Amino acid sequence: GQQVMQIPQYQHVQEGEDFTTYCNSSTTLSNIQWYKQRPGGHPVFLIQLVKSGEVKKQKRLTFQFGEAKKNSSLHITATQTTDVGTYFCAGPRGSYIPTFGRGTSLIVHP
Amino acid sequence: GAGVSQSPRYKVAKRGQDVALRCDPISGHVSLFWYQQALGQGPEFLTYFQNEAQLDKSGLPSDRFFAERPEGSVSTLKIQRTQQEDSAVYLCASSFGTLPGGDTQYFGPGTRLTVL
Numbered sequence: 001g002q003q004v005m006q007i008p009q010y011q012h013v014q015e016g017e018d019f020t021t022y023c024n025s026s027t028t029l030s031n032i033q034w035y036k037q038r039p040g041g042h043p044v045f046l047i048q049l050v051k052s053g054e055v056k057k058q059k060r061l062t063f064q065f066g067e068a069k070k071n072s073s074l075h076i077t078a079t080q081t082t083d084v085g086t087y088f089c090a091g092p093r094g095s096y097i098p099t100f101g102r103g104t105s106l107i108v109h110p
Numbered sequence: 111g112a113g114v115s116q117s118p119r120y121k122v123a124k125r126g127q128d129v130a131l132r133c134d135p136i137s138g139h140v141s142l143f144w145y146q147q148a149l150g151q152g153p154e155f156l157t158y159f160q161n162e163a164q165l166d167k168s169g170l171p172s173d174r175f176f177a178e179r180p181e182g183s184v185s186t187l188k189i190q191r192t193q194q195e196d197s198a199v200y201l202c203a204s205s206f207g208t209l210p211g212g213d214t215q216y217f218g219p220g221t222r223l224t225v226l
Contacts, residue, residue, distance in 0.1 A: 097169075100152030
């Protein structure tokens with residue numbers, strides 16, 4: 001069945017450094033969503049990408065959807081301590097069942 | 111309400127006990143999901159409701175798990191004869207539309223279940 005893989009599992013950065021997490025699917029996705037989960041919290045929706053090659057920005061966050069719609073990335077420029085958390089990508093399996101990746105945990109050292 | 115609420119937030123059960131977890135979705139949201147999240151993992155799909163209809167329960171791990179949403183709003187996830195492997199955070203999410211694969215999901219705070 002469809003799997004959504006995320007790498008890396010953990011990433012330590014110094015505050016101010018950049019961060020990137022990658023999401024890869026074994027099948028073509030109709031869309032991909034990104035969520036952030038703070039330690040002890042619940043997933044919070046960040047963005048949805050639908051079009052092949054789509055790029056969207058939210059302040060210091062840049063989201064990309066691959067041309068083949070099988071991979072996606074989230075890049076954070078100049079990380080801050082408020083960026084700490086686990087970032088998940090999720091793609092629909094079939095028509096609607098969301099399949100989440102394992103997540104990338106970002107640790108920012110001040 | 112302002113967001114999705116879940117109760118209880120924490121539940122400790124002895125092995126073999128039955129538990130019931132409640133989810134109050136955002137008012138007017140048609141779609142409701144239940145997920146199970148183990149430590150260090152992403153949310154795993156359990157079941158999906160569209161209004162009161164349970165359209166998919168393929169993610170329920172065993173027949174000890176049962177979910178309902180009788181009036182199309184509040185939902186309850188029931189686990190019978192709990193086992194230690196049931197220990198996890200149970201998340202509920204709701205979305206406005208009927209195509210949740212492409213719709214924003216709003217998650218509740220979760221219920222942390224610990225089975226001793």
